[in-house]
Amino acid sequence: MTYENLDAKLINALLGDGRASLRSLGEKLDVSVTTISNHLRDLEAEGVVEGYTPIVNYDALGYDVTAIIQLKVEGSALPDITERLQEQKQMISVYEVTGDYDVIAIGKFTDTDGMNKQIKELLTDADIRESNTSVVLNAVVENEQFELDIEE
Numbered sequence: 001m002t003y004e005n006l007d008a009k010l011i012n013a014l015l016g017d018g019r020a021s022l023r024s025l026g027e028k029l030d031v032s033v034t035t036i037s038n039h040l041r042d043l044e045a046e047g048v049v050e051g052y053t054p055i056v057n058y059d060a061l062g063y064d065v066t067a068i069i070q071l072k073v074e075g076s077a078l079p080d081i082t083e084r085l086q087e088q089k090q091m092i093s094v095y096e097v098t099g100d101y102d103v104i105a106i107g108k109f110t111d112t113d114g115m116n117k118q119i120k121e122l123l124t125d126a127d128i129r130e131s132n133t134s135v136v137l138n139a140v141v142e143n144e145q146f147e148l149d150i151e152e
Contacts, residue, residue, distance in 0.1 A: 006031065008148040010039055011049065015145055018052045055143055063090070063108040066136035067115050069122075070101040077127030078102060084125075088118065101132070 009029050013020060022040070026033045043049040058064070073081045078096065085094045085105045093106040109115035112135070123131055 003031070003035070005150045006035075007039055007043060007048075008150045010036065010043070012147040012150070014049065014052075015147055058092075058108045062110045065109040065112055065115055066139060067107050067109065067119070068134045068136065069103075069105045069107065069119060070132040070134075071103040071105070071122075071128050072100075072130040073102045074127040074129065077125075081125065081127060084122070090118065101130075 006029065010025065013025055013028055017024075020028075022033045022036045025040075026036045029036065040049065071081065082094055082096060082103060085091050085103065088107070090109060091105050091107045093104075095104045096102065097104050107115065107118070109118070115135075119131070119133055122128065
């Protein structure tokens with residue numbers, strides 16, 4: 001096999017099975033285990049592949065309330081607010097954004113009471129000027145990653 005597009009093919013193979021062995025990846029991509037190992041090590045060193053983790057179905061564990069929290073924050077307090085959000089275990093994503101709000105956080109909760117309590121604690125911060133919370137009714141797609149395009 002030619003090594004053209006090998007990194008993209010390796011990433012796509014890992015997206016299909018993040019627990020695949022080096023041997024099975026080598027067989028699938030028709031290259032040696034050493035070549036797979038070297039390319040994978042380089043992808044990890046470059047920060048392209050950051051880790052291997054299971055995809056957890058939080059709904060199945062009772063965390064079936066998903067909230068999208070939008071916050072307007074005093075400018076200098078933005079790092080403090082995002083750090084506080086990041087430290088809350090139930091916040092699965094925290095973004096600094098452009099537009100009407102400064103921060104968007106996505107959290108998973110076991111019930112609306114727990115969600116309400118955590119949001120109210122957050123809103124006691126004087127540096128949060130405004131908030132808007134939406135509860136997700138149906139997650140059409142979640143935790144999706146996409147395969148890389150490969151030029152043949």
